[in-house]
Amino acid sequence: MSTVQATSATAVQDLAKNLIKTFDANSDGQLGQDEFGSFLSQLMSGIQTASGTLSASSQTATPGLQTLSKGPLRRDLFEGFNFDREQLVEKSAKDAFASLASGAGAVPATKAEAESWFNQNIKSGMESLGHKVDWVQGDKFQFSNWQGSWVVDFVRGADGPNPSFSWQADPAGASLT
Numbered sequence: 001m002s003t004v005q006a007t008s009a010t011a012v013q014d015l016a017k018n019l020i021k022t023f024d025a026n027s028d029g030q031l032g033q034d035e036f037g038s039f040l041s042q043l044m045s046g047i048q049t050a051s052g053t054l055s056a057s058s059q060t061a062t063p064g065l066q067t068l069s070k071g072p073l074r075r076d077l078f079e080g081f082n083f084d085r086e087q088l089v090e091k092s093a094k095d096a097f098a099s100l101a102s103g104a105g106a107v108p109a110t111k112a113e114a115e116s117w118f119n120q121n122i123k124s125g126m127e128s129l130g131h132k133v134d135w136v137q138g139d140k141f142q143f144s145n146w147q148g149s150w151v152v153d154f155v156r157g158a159d160g161p162n163p164s165f166s167w168q169a170d171p172a173g174a175s176l177t
Helices: 002-023 033-048 093-104 111-121 123-128
Strands: 132-137 140-145 148-156 164-171
Touching (some): 002 033, 093 111, 093 123, 093 148, 093 164, 111 132, 111 148, 123 132
Antiparallel strands (some): 132 140, 148 164
16 A cells, blocks of 8 residues: 555656646746646646646656647647647657647747747757757747758748747758748
């Protein structure tokens, strides 16, 4: 019985660490009021809609973010993502981006805001999952992983009236017109 309690306590501690890593936007190791508010918003959305909840796994083989079982809770912020399948953040840069962007909140409205937002909210998380970010310029970034190097336009409609997260990827070095 004490083994079960110790395992349970460890699982709770691991989950708490992963939640802090996921919602700690400024990487200070603590959740501030806005960060905690983001966590509560996602938690309440998960309770209200079972179609998109974080899977609370006690497995800790891969440190970092929990895998989203049905995708981000704020589907309305995204365009062109399939959240009806398991999101594999360690294998797919697109899934990693979606997971991190969902936790970061609103879509940046301008290209200048997008670059700052990406560097603050997305870059370190993607790199911790094995997707090296080579550069960020406005609403575009280049990443390299086992799939190769890709340039991604991640905000559709930046500087326009209704921007959304998108994933328009081209191989790095491709001629973009």
